[in-house]
Amino acid sequence: MIAHSAPQTDCATADTGDVVLAALNVSKRFGAVQALKGVNFDVHRGQVTTLFGENGAGKSTLMKVLSGVLLPTSGELILDGKPVEITSTVVARDLGISIIHQELSLAPNMTVRDNIFMGREITGPFGVKYAEQERQARALMLELEEDIDPLTPVENLRLGQQQIVEIARALSVNSRILIMDEPTSALSASEVDVLFKVIHDLKARGVSIVYISHHLEEALTITDHAVVLRDGVMTAAAPRSEVDLEWIVHNMVGDNFDLGSPPDSALGAPALQLEGLSVPAASGAGLAVDAMDLSVSTGEVVCIYGLMGAGRTEMMESVAGRLAPSGGRILLHGEDISHLTIARRIAAGLVLVPEDRQRDGLVQTMSVGRNLSLASIGNFTKNMMIRPKTENQIIDRSIAEVTVKTDGPNAPIGSLSGGNQQKVVIGKMLATKPSVILLDEPSRGIDIGAKAEVFRILAERAKAGMAVVYTTSEVTECLAIAHRVIVMRRGRIAAEFTKDISKEAIMAASGESMIV
Numbered sequence: 001m002i003a004h005s006a007p008q009t010d011c012a013t014a015d016t017g018d019v020v021l022a023a024l025n026v027s028k029r030f031g032a033v034q035a036l037k038g039v040n041f042d043v044h045r046g047q048v049t050t051l052f053g054e055n056g057a058g059k060s061t062l063m064k065v066l067s068g069v070l071l072p073t074s075g076e077l078i079l080d081g082k083p084v085e086i087t088s089t090v091v092a093r094d095l096g097i098s099i100i101h102q103e104l105s106l107a108p109n110m111t112v113r114d115n116i117f118m119g120r121e122i123t124g125p126f127g128v129k130y131a132e133q134e135r136q137a138r139a140l141m142l143e144l145e146e147d148i149d150p151l152t153p154v155e156n157l158r159l160g161q162q163q164i165v166e167i168a169r170a171l172s173v174n175s176r177i178l179i180m181d182e183p184t185s186a187l188s189a190s191e192v193d194v195l196f197k198v199i200h201d202l203k204a205r206g207v208s209i210v211y212i213s214h215h216l217e218e219a220l221t222i223t224d225h226a227v228v229l230r231d232g233v234m235t236a237a238a239p240r241s242e243v244d245l246e247w248i249v250h251n252m253v254g255d256n257f258d259l260g261s262p263p264d265s266a267l268g269a270p271a272l273q274l275e276g277l278s279v280p281a282a283s284g285a286g287l288a289v290d291a292m293d294l295s296v297s298t299g300e301v302v303c304i305y306g307l308m309g310a311g312r313t314e315m316m317e318s319v320a321g322r323l324a325p326s327g328g329r330i331l332l333h334g335e336d337i338s339h340l341t342i343a344r345r346i347a348a349g350l351v352l353v354p355e356d357r358q359r360d361g362l363v364q365t366m367s368v369g370r371n372l373s374l375a376s377i378g379n380f381t382k383n384m385m386i387r388p389k390t391e392n393q394i395i396d397r398s399i400a401e402v403t404v405k406t407d408g409p410n411a412p413i414g415s416l417s418g419g420n421q422q423k424v425v426i427g428k429m430l431a432t433k434p435s436v437i438l439l440d441e442p443s444r445g446i447d448i449g450a451k452a453e454v455f456r457i458l459a460e461r462a463k464a465g466m467a468v469v470y471t472t473s474e475v476t477e478c479l480a481i482a483h484r485v486i487v488m489r490r491g492r493i494a495a496e497f498t499k500d501i502s503k504e505a506i507m508a509a510s511g512e513s514m515i516v
Helices: 059-066 090-092 112-116 130-143 159-171 191-206 216-220 245-253 312-320 342-348 357-361 368-379 387-399 418-430 448-463 503-510
Strands: 019-030 035-045 048-052 074-079 082-084 097-100 177-181 210-211 225-232 233-239 268-280 285-298 301-305 326-333 352-353 436-440 466-471 484-489 492-495
Touching: 019 059, 019 368, 035 048, 035 059, 035 210, 035 225, 035 233, 035 285, 048 059, 048 216, 048 245, 059 097, 059 159, 059 216, 059 352, 082 357, 112 130, 112 159, 130 159, 130 342, 130 448, 159 191, 216 245, 225 245, 225 301, 233 245, 245 448, 268 466, 285 312, 285 326, 285 466, 285 492, 301 312, 301 448, 312 352, 312 436, 312 466, 342 352, 357 418, 368 387, 368 418, 387 418, 418 436, 436 448, 448 466, 484 503, 492 503
Parallel strands: 048 210, 048 225, 097 177, 177 210, 301 466, 301 484, 352 436, 436 466
Antiparallel strands: 019 035, 019 074, 074 082, 225 233, 268 285, 268 326, 484 492
16 A cells, blocks of 8 residues: 555555555654654545554654645655645645644634635735635535634634634635644534544545544544554555554554553542532523532542533633632632632642643743743742752653653753643643642543553552542543543533443433444
């Protein structure tokens, strides 16, 4: 299928008539780091080619080369059997190649309509034809079955809706090759179903899809060809008929696919208690969280599962102080903290790892070290002066404790893979020495190896007496380290599981059906 050179002999040879775009012996070097090492990769005409690999394997780098974001250090690209130089995203777009990036590239202060047509506005004799752009934007939202007003500012949309806008922008170009880098990372199950219908429609129209996802089982439902990258090298490729979950995991990380098990913790007194907590919906109509009661003990790991819109994020952000509740109380070790600011809740021992690490968890202009030390700045300042020695000790300890793979504390935060960026956000909050840690979708956009590391870190902290609460939209993660699984539905607790937990029972309680 996708092997052209001797070093990658595990891959089958492709029928070149089936290939619309091919990367031949492509390498990419960033200084001393070689991200791609002679990769051969084929995009199949009218089919879905799924690219699997851990964070840092080179997937996004390869896609950026194919879409003109990056120039390869060596190698060549073949389009329709002829060599081509894709020197920019404009050139790629003119050739019919579009990409949906993993990290959103929307302008938050602009409307949905203006984001979709940014840089390629529809114009006439009298300037931009805003009415036509709005009409086409509404049609795209209808196709994606999303009730979003095109005149809504993007900053007013939740993360999953912003992802839909990103997808709509790519669809609006009518590309012949569409690259999707983690398109479902922030989508609900129903939104994923709609996206997959769109993908099937695009295939029927002859569009070639390159699909990247850490949701392995989900991705397999639409895959026609599977390719695995590891450390910048293609390790395997095969048609869907020869691929299963074990094949993917083995070629990605060997046989190490273990998200852990509930830690052998001694559960103590209640650390966090919610008493009738209610949180208004962002729309102003109704409640996102409706009179919720919950108690989490020291040493306990609790997983909150639910579909998008179930109220998970609103509950977490209210407990952390980011959203004001409309009723109820929040108790930390028996003390009512409902009136405290975010800073005072952190000082009291309650921290939140937010869902959107790029927007809410990291400062992009700061280094890895400064991001790690930011939340605990009070521990190394005196009389408004920073004590560098103490700060460096905190940074070095955090890097070691959460196993951040980095060139050093002074490396730009943007130089890290998604999994390592997530570990920086977690490390930053753990550096404050909390007694309760909340994590909203801690595995979003990271690979299975990084997930296992994140869950290992949380399990260790729970064993040491910390209370851990995490949300997830991946049912398999409920079966990892949680002592207890809480299923939320429409702002309320729909079910609670402490033993004999199954995927089917969790999904049934949430109102979801299994993907088959």
